[in-house]
Amino acid sequence: xxxxxxxxxxxxxxxxxVASTKKPAPAVQEGTLVRETGTPDMPVExxxxxxxxxxxxxxxxxxxxxxxxxxxxxxxxxxxxxYTFGRAYDIRNLRLCVHGNDRISSITSxxxxxxxxxxxxxxxxxxxxDMMNYDFNGKLFRTVIPTPFR
Amino acid sequence: xxSTASCSVPSFRHRSGDxxxxxxxxxxxxxxxxxxxxxxxxLPEPIHLDLVLQDEKVIDAMPSIGFIHRGLEKLVDKRDFxxxxxxxxxxxxICSFGHSLGYVEAVEKIMNLETTPRTKYLRTxxxxxxxxxNHLMWLGLLADAFGFESLFMDCWRLREKVLDMLELTxxxxxxxxxxxxxxxxxxxxxxxxxxxLKTVDELEKECRIVTDTFLGNGxxxxxxxxxxxxxxxxxxxxxxxxxxLRASGVRRDLRLQGYEAYGELNFEPVTALEGDCYxxxxxxxxxxxxxxxxxxxxxxxxxxxxxxxxxxxxxDGEYMARIEQPRGEAIYYVKANGSxxxxxxxxxxxxxxxxxGLIETIRGAELADVAMMILTxxxxxxxxxx
Numbered sequence: 001x002x003x004x005x006x007x008x009x010x011x012x013x014x015x016x017x018v019a020s021t022k023k024p025a026p027a028v029q030e031g032t033l034v035r036e037t038g039t040p041d042m043p044v045e046x047x048x049x050x051x052x053x054x055x056x057x058x059x060x061x062x063x064x065x066x067x068x069x070x071x072x073x074x075x076x077x078x079x080x081x082x083y084t085f086g087r088a089y090d091i092r093n094l095r096l097c098v099h100g101n102d103r104i105s106s107i108t109s110x111x112x113x114x115x116x117x118x119x120x121x122x123x124x125x126x127x128x129x130d131m132m133n134y135d136f137n138g139k140l141f142r143t144v145i146p147t148p149f150r
Numbered sequence: 151x152x153s154t155a156s157c158s159v160p161s162f163r164h165r166s167g168d169x170x171x172x173x174x175x176x177x178x179x180x181x182x183x184x185x186x187x188x189x190x191x192x193l194p195e196p197i198h199l200d201l202v203l204q205d206e207k208v209i210d211a212m213p214s215i216g217f218i219h220r221g222l223e224k225l226v227d228k229r230d231f232x233x234x235x236x237x238x239x240x241x242x243x244i245c246s247f248g249h250s251l252g253y254v255e256a257v258e259k260i261m262n263l264e265t266t267p268r269t270k271y272l273r274t275x276x277x278x279x280x281x282x283x284n285h286l287m288w289l290g291l292l293a294d295a296f297g298f299e300s301l302f303m304d305c306w307r308l309r310e311k312v313l314d315m316l317e318l319t320x321x322x323x324x325x326x327x328x329x330x331x332x333x334x335x336x337x338x339x340x341x342x343x344x345x346x347l348k349t350v351d352e353l354e355k356e357c358r359i360v361t362d363t364f365l366g367n368g369x370x371x372x373x374x375x376x377x378x379x380x381x382x383x384x385x386x387x388x389x390x391x392x393x394x395l396r397a398s399g400v401r402r403d404l405r406l407q408g409y410e411a412y413g414e415l416n417f418e419p420v421t422a423l424e425g426d427c428y429x430x431x432x433x434x435x436x437x438x439x440x441x442x443x444x445x446x447x448x449x450x451x452x453x454x455x456x457x458x459x460x461x462x463x464x465x466d467g468e469y470m471a472r473i474e475q476p477r478g479e480a481i482y483y484v485k486a487n488g489s490x491x492x493x494x495x496x497x498x499x500x501x502x503x504x505x506x507g508l509i510e511t512i513r514g515a516e517l518a519d520v521a522m523m524i525l526t527x528x529x530x531x532x533x534x535x536x
Contacts, residue, residue, distance in 0.1 A: 041259060042469050065389055067503075068481055072494040082483070084470065089407055091470065113389045113506040116213075123216075134212070141216035141535070148221055 044093040056107045069117035071125045108133040124149040188217050192295045192521040195531035211512045219535040223495050230490040242533040243324045247280045248475040250329040252482035256471035257331050267453040269333045274411040275448040278441040283312045284476035285434045288528050315346050333458025343449045350442050361435045374428035378511040378523040390507035392478020392500045394527050396421045397429035404474035415447045430526040464490050477528050499533035
């Protein structure tokens, strides 16, 4: 902190100046997510990694069941993770983007059955997922090439 | 990895050399871990379970899959979206038609292709023939697990008649290769439809004899009634699907969404309330007769006309098609960027969704019943691992 203050002083600024110019993170309010994409046939709600657990908890409280989780490669070292939930015959999707060595939280504390999907994503794409209730440590799929879909 | 809460209580080594554990009620139990599979007489495909046993009772189970992962989904990089139907179909030898149907449904939706009525009816007919094929095969495996060899052969003899119908109409007995984006590759003649109707009538009569044995035999009842119970709430929470879910009393069948020609047919999902192995058997037997009825309905209403529509351009967008495969809800996620190669194809198969439910039913069961419980979810590991 002292180093940072010295650097700011050298630049003729204070910490308060920097903090006020920092763009605030979008607030995630009850029932509204950051943005919606997809089509009417396949609605997708886009979220940030840090919003995942809040969003999934809210969905769980609305009595949606987990249908699937899958990852897709969108660019080199950049992936999308799609969470699909169902209620009766309706589905809804949450999507988040993962770059480089981003780690995401496991949702197994909210949906216990997510462990198979999360281990699959870890084994095929090498995306690190924290706090899984059952962690196969990369041995769910016995692939010859490590993380073959990466 | 394995939750062995009960292992944390005091344990000692018995004079026989076994580890024994003092339980909360001061009884002394032996805790051991028994590997089940991947090769087991009741398993046609490899899945492994580590069973944590307290004497003969299973207190926990840990699934292990991945012995035959083929990475078929990755082949979207090498096969264009029209060729990929053939790859999707080869995911499994039993649900092959359903996999190609789910895939083309997703691609057609992205491309806004409305297939012809005849295509829809023919696809529905083949999907129901596949269900007949699957359920008869499963009944045979169940009979085999009981040790009823004659019944096993009888079920598979009946299944041969279904395969003959499939061969007659598509040319293939396991892989049909009739689906394509925008329609079908093969049409059927009125004589073929007449022949199917006749065979279905014969099949129904013969199936009654076989299924009455499953539903009324004392040995079958003693092995299945009250075994592997799953409540509807837990089945729903654990994401179960298909006959496994409906046997717990949840009335969910994706055919009710009305994809292909199902919206124009009369049927009600077959359900049972008991949630045990017997209920799962009962639901599948009910679905056998339901499929025969649906085949008759599709043939009665079969429209004339073309079997394909022209396909122009490449898909651009994403869609998640959901269909009711013989084993349950299957999901086909397709993402495309306007080129002829898709960016992602994802197939979530029914068995993948049913594994957590299976583990739940195994907990608290007797070791001797585990094989029966695994069998009653009708696992398909080829599909699961893709």
